[in-house]
Amino acid sequence: MNEIKKLIDGFSRFRAQHYEGNGAAFKRLVHHGQAPKIMVIACCDSRVDPAIITDCDPGDLFVVRNVANLMPPCETTGHYHGTSAALEFAVRFLEVRHVIVLGHTGCGGIRALLQGVSGKDDLGQFIKPWMEIAAAARTKALAETKTKQSTDVERACEQAAIQVSLTNLLSFPWVRERVEKQQLALHGWYFDLENGELRRYNPANNNFDSLAAVPVNHTV
């Protein structure tokens, strides 16, 4: 049970930091509610927690995480649209100013999209249809990656999937309206785990540039 003990010990430190001593900021959040300015759509991958890698505090980020950090298109069917619900809450209720789609290298979801989920019986029954959101990214990566090395195709697909999600964000009318009025900015970020770099999609050159090289206030 050492795995769980780590969490319990961690909560003790969190409690000491935010409820005792210098805990005024967190208490304010508790009593007055959250007002984050940034929503992040991140992957479930345990290595890419957005608050940890950006060293943010409680109240800074409104986060939804799903397999491969995908934003589905706007659909009004009666299904369980968890990510769309999070987006609606962030944009229409919290009125965040930024939405960041945060992808990363070595994404297992993207690998499943490219290689398929092989296994017995119903293995992958939820992952497969979910990853089809990024089918266009797979097509693009396979067509445009010259080397055909599997890692190169994966990197290209991870980045193309971020672009698909940015496009899908604009299929929500209340997102598009706010982007056009410059009340909301959309960002595509890519965390390179191997090199410890954060890259940002630059629509001017269609590349993922090092974070410092792209103006902060761009939108797609």
Ligand SMILES: [Zn+2]
């Ligand atoms: Zn991932």
